[in-house]
Amino acid sequence: MNFVAWKMLTGDKAKYLGLIFAIAFSTFLMSHQASIFCGLMNRTRSQILDVRDASIWVMDPKTQYLDEVKSLPDQDLYRVRGTEAVEWAVPLFKGLARTRVHRDGSFRGTILMGVDDVSLVGGPQDMALGKLDALLQPDSIILDRVGYKFFFPGEPLELGKQVEINDHLLTVAGICNSSAPFVNLPVAYARYSIAIKLVGSERNLMSFIVAQPRKGLSADDAARRISAATGLRAETASDFGWRTIWYYIQNTGIPINFGITVLIALIVGTVVAGQTFYLFTLENLKQFGALKAIGVTNMRITGMILMQAAIVGSIGYCIGIAMTAAFFEATKNNLDLRGFYMLPEIMKGVAVTVAGIAFLASVVSVRKVVVLEPAVVFRG
Amino acid sequence: MSKHAVETQGLSKDFGTGDSVVRVLRGVDFEARHGEMTLLVGPSGCGKTTLISVIAGLLDKTGGAMAVLGTDTAALSSSEAVLFRRRNLGFVFQQYNLLPSLTAAENAAVPLLAAGMSRKAAVAKSSELLERLGMGPRLNALPNTLSGGQQQRVAIARALIHGPKLVVCDEPTAALDHESGHSVMKLLRETAVGPDRAVIVVTHDSRVFEFGDRIAHMDDGQITHVDTKGN
Numbered sequence: 383m384n385f386v387a388w389k390m391l392t393g394d395k396a397k398y399l400g401l402i403f404a405i406a407f408s409t410f411l412m413s414h415q416a417s418i419f420c421g422l423m424n425r426t427r428s429q430i431l432d433v434r435d436a437s438i439w440v441m442d443p444k445t446q447y448l449d450e451v452k453s454l455p456d457q458d459l460y461r462v463r464g465t466e467a468v469e470w471a472v473p474l475f476k477g478l479a480r481t482r483v484h485r486d487g488s489f490r491g492t493i494l495m496g497v498d499d500v501s502l503v504g505g506p507q508d509m510a511l512g513k514l515d516a517l518l519q520p521d522s523i524i525l526d527r528v529g530y531k532f533f534f535p536g537e538p539l540e541l542g543k544q545v546e547i548n549d550h551l552l553t554v555a556g557i558c559n560s561s562a563p564f565v566n567l568p569v570a571y572a573r574y575s576i577a578i579k580l581v582g583s584e585r586n587l588m589s590f591i592v593a594q595p596r597k598g599l600s601a602d603d604a605a606r607r608i609s610a611a612t613g614l615r616a617e618t619a620s621d622f623g624w625r626t627i628w629y630y631i632q633n634t635g636i637p638i639n640f641g642i643t644v645l646i647a648l649i650v651g652t653v654v655a656g657q658t659f660y661l662f663t664l665e666n667l668k669q670f671g672a673l674k675a676i677g678v679t680n681m682r683i684t685g686m687i688l689m690q691a692a693i694v695g696s697i698g699y700c701i702g703i704a705m706t707a708a709f710f711e712a713t714k715n716n717l718d719l720r721g722f723y724m725l726p727e728i729m730k731g732v733a734v735t736v737a738g739i740a741f742l743a744s745v746v747s748v749r750k751v752v753v754l755e756p757a758v759v760f761r762g
Numbered sequence: 763m764s765k766h767a768v769e770t771q772g773l774s775k776d777f778g779t780g781d782s783v784v785r786v787l788r789g790v791d792f793e794a795r796h797g798e799m800t801l802l803v804g805p806s807g808c809g810k811t812t813l814i815s816v817i818a819g820l821l822d823k824t825g826g827a828m829a830v831l832g833t834d835t836a837a838l839s840s841s842e843a844v845l846f847r848r849r850n851l852g853f854v855f856q857q858y859n860l861l862p863s864l865t866a867a868e869n870a871a872v873p874l875l876a877a878g879m880s881r882k883a884a885v886a887k888s889s890e891l892l893e894r895l896g897m898g899p900r901l902n903a904l905p906n907t908l909s910g911g912q913q914q915r916v917a918i919a920r921a922l923i924h925g926p927k928l929v930v931c932d933e934p935t936a937a938l939d940h941e942s943g944h945s946v947m948k949l950l951r952e953t954a955v956g957p958d959r960a961v962i963v964v965t966h967d968s969r970v971f972e973f974g975d976r977i978a979h980m981d982d983g984q985i986t987h988v989d990t991k992g993n
Contacts, residue, residue: 385881386861386872393863672859675820676920677848678876679841757820759855760811760932 383678387686390666391693397662401655401694401743402701405736408651409702412644413724413732414709419640421722426630427623428561428721429476429495429569433504436592437601440471440608440616447629448622449564451476453586458614462591467607471593472498475577481570482546483533490532493569494547496577504592505571511539512556517573522555523547528717529568530557545570547580562721564630648735655698656743659691663747667754674756684748688741695740699733767928767960768794768817773826775812786812788983789826794928799951799961799973804980810964811932813980817962818851818930819843831927848876852921852954856933858913860905860920866912867892867901870919877924891919895949911942915949922953929954931963935970947973 392398424431430439430448440462442452462471475496482489497504497517505514510527517524525533525545533545543554552572560569572580578587593616595604601618608616617625631637663670670683706724713719775787786809794800802810815821817828819835828836831850838846852873860869870888875881889901895915905913914934921929931950935943947963947970954961963974971977977989 383875386864386868386875389863389868390861393861668857668859669861672853672855672861673872673876674844675818675847675853676873676876677844677851679844682876755820757815759853759859760815760820 383682383686384689386673387689388693390669390686391662391690394662394665397658398694400658401662402698404651404654404658405695405698405739406701406705408647408655408739409699409732409736410705411647412651412735413703413706413728415640415643415647416728416732417706417710417724418722419637420725420728422564422636423627423630425562425721426564427626428563429493430619430623430626432506432561432569433474433592433619434507435503436472436594437619438468438593438595438605438608438616439619439622440591440593440612440614441589441622443613443615445615447626448476449626451589454588454591454614455586456588458612459588459591461612462593462608462614462616465604465608465611467596467599467604467611469594469596470501471591472501472503473574473588474498474504474590474592475574475587476589477577477581478567479547479570479581481529481533481568484544484546488533490529491567492529492547493563493567494577494581495569495571496574497571499573499575502573506556506558506560508559510557510559512541514556516541516555517571519553519555521550521552521576522572523552523576524556524558524571525554526558526560526569528560528562528566529570530554531717532568550580552576562718566718648739651736652739652742655694655739656746659694659743660746660750663687663750667750668759670751671754671756671759674754675759680752683751687744687748687751691740691744695736699736702736703729703732766793766795768792768828768830768962770817770828771826773813773816773828774824775809775816775821776824786983787816787824790980790983790985792817792978792985794960794962795976796960797955797957798975799955799963801971801974801977802962802964802980803966803968803971803977804986806966808980809983810980814930814932814962814964818853819847848873849924850927852924852926852929854914854917854921854929854931854934854950856936858905858910858917858937860913860916862905865902865904866897866908866916866919869905869916870923872920873924888919888923891923892916895919895953909942910938911945914938914942914946918946918949918953927959929959929961931961931965933965933967934963935965935967940969943967943970 442454445451459473462468477494479492479494480489481492502514502517506524516522534543539557541554545552595601605616605618710723770790770792773787773790777784777786790813804810816823817830823836867885867889870892871884874884892901897915900908900912935946950961951973975991979986
C-alpha cells in the first residue's frame with residue numbers, strides 16, 4: 383500500500399509541489415536565518431577566538447563583554463604574573479583607531495589589537511602574506527584582508543604599503559585572515575608598545591591580560607585562582623566568548639528579530655503545509671472511504687498518510703537545506719560575509735522542526751480519515 | 763441461518779438517538795442465495811443503501827439477526843470485520859471510486875495490495891483479469907481518460923480480483939447510458955455469479971431487472987415482496 387500512498391501523493395502535481403514548496407521555503411527560512419543569527423553572534427567574539435595562544439583572559443571585574451572594557455593599570459599585569467596558577471601572562475590592547483591612506487585620503491575605523499612586544503602572543507595565526515614576526519620591525523602593522531581590500535582596492539596582496547593612524551605612518555608588514563568582527567571593520571595588529579602610542583590618551587591603556595595556566599592546571603582552575611588572588615575577572619577564552627554572545631543576546635534586538643523570522647517561517651510552513659495536506663486528504667476522502675470499505679485498516683491508512691507526510695517533509699527539507707547550503711556556498715568567498723555558515727546543529731534542529739511540521743500537518747488529516755465511516759462510499 | 767450467502771431476520775437500523783431517532787430499517791427479512799444475482803429495488807430513501815451497508819459491515823445494525831456467508835458479522839470485532847470484508851467481499855460503487863492517480867491495472871490490484879501481495883504480482887494478476895473483461899488495451903490508462911463504462915469495468919475487476927464470495931453493488935449502472943449499463947450488468951452476471959458466490963445489486967434502473975435471479979422490492983425500511991425469475 384506504500385505504492386498506493388506514493389501514487390496518491392504525487393498524482394496531484396500542483397498540491398504535491400505546493401506541499402514540498404511550503405516545507406522547503408520554511409526549511410530555508412529557518413535554517414538560513416538561524417545560521418545568520420549564529421554567525422552574527424559568533425562574530426561578537428571573533429577577537430577572542432583569534433587569540434589562539436592564550437586560554438585565559440583577565441579583565442576589570444565589571445567588564446560585561448569584549449567591546450566595552452575598562453583598561454587595567456600596568457601593575458595588574460605583575461599581580462597576575464605573580465599568581466601561582468599562571469605559567470605566563472602578557473598585556474593585550476584592543477581599541478578602535480581611524481586608519482587612513484595617504485594616496486587618496488580614504489579612512490575607516492579599524493579594530494587595533496596590540497600584542498605583547500616580545501612574545502607576540504595574541505597576534506594573528508592565519509597569515510595570508512608575510513609572517514607574524516614582521517611585527518618586530520619598527521612601525522609595522524599586520525592588516526587583515528578586509529582592511530587591505532578597503533584601503534588598496536583592486537590591488538594584489540603586497541607588503542610594504544603604508545597607512546596612517548593618528549599621524550603615525552605605519553608599514554603593512556603582513557596581511558592576515560581574521561575572523562569577521564560583529565561590525566565588519568578591518569583589524570590591524572601592532573606591537574603593544576606601538577598600539578598604545580597610536581591611540582593612547584587615557585591613564586591606563588591595557589585592555590586585557592591574556593595568560594596561560596601553569597602545566598597541570600586547567601584553564602578553568604587557573605582563572606578561578608587568578609580571580610581569587612587579584613580581584614580581577616579571569617575567564618577562559620570560551621567562557622568570555624560566551625559571555626560576550628549572551629551580552630548581545632540580552633541587550634540587543636537581534637535575537638528577537640531573528641526569532642520572529644524563524645517563528646514566521648515555522649507558522650507559515652505549518653499552516654500552508656497543514657492546509658494543503660488537509661485539502662489533499664479531503665479531496666481523496668471518498669477514495670480513502672473506498673479503501674476502508676475494501677478492507678484497508680485504519681492503522682494502514684494512518685501509515686499511508688504519515689508516509690506521505692514523511693515524503694513531502696523529507697523532500698522539502700532536503701530542498702530547503704540545499705538552498706541554504708547553496709547560499710552559503712555562493713557567498714563563502716565574500717569577505718564581508720565570512721563567518722556565516724550552516725552549523726550541523728542547525729541542520730539537526732530544523733530537521734526535527736520540519737518533522738514536527740509534517741506530523742502536525744498530517745495529524746488533522748489522519749483524524750478525518752480515521753473517523754470516516756466507510757459507508758460514505760455508498761452515498762452518491 | 764447459514765444456508766444462504768446472506769440472510770437477515772427482523773434487521774433494524776436506527777440513526778440518531780432519543781427524540782431525533784430515525785428508523786431506516788424496520789425489521790428487514792432478506793436473503794441472497796449462492797449462485798444468484800439478487801437485485802434490491804425501491805424508491806429513493808427506502809433504505810436500500812443502508813441495508814447493503816449493514817450487510818457489508820460498513821454500518822452496525824441496531825437490532826435483528828444477520829448472517830453473511832454463514833458468519834454473524836455483528837459479533838465480529840472491528841479488526842475482524844475489516845479482515846472479513848477484505849477476504850470475502852467485493853464492492854462496486856455508483857461513482858466507481860477509483861484512485862485517480864493509479865492506472866486501471868493498479869486500481870484493480872488494490873485489494874491484493876491491501877492483502878499484502880507484492881505490487882508486481884498484484885498488477886500482473888489484475889492485468890490478466892482486466893484483459894478478460896475487455897480492458898486489455900487500456901491497462902495503463904488513468905481513470906480520467908476512461909469512459910464511464912470502462913471505469914465501471916475496472917471497478918468490477920477490483921471487486922472480483924481477490925475472489926470474494928459476495929459482491930455488493932450500489933447502483934452500478936446509474937451513471938451509465940443504456941448500452942454501457944447493459945454491458946456492465948452482463949459482465950457482472952458472467953463474472954461475479956458462481957456456484958459459491960452471490961451478488962447483490964442495489965438499483966433504480968428497471969432496464970437491468972432482466973439480469974436478476976431474484977428482485978427484492980423495498981419500501982419504507984422493509985422488504986415488501988420478492989420476485990423470482992420465472993414468476
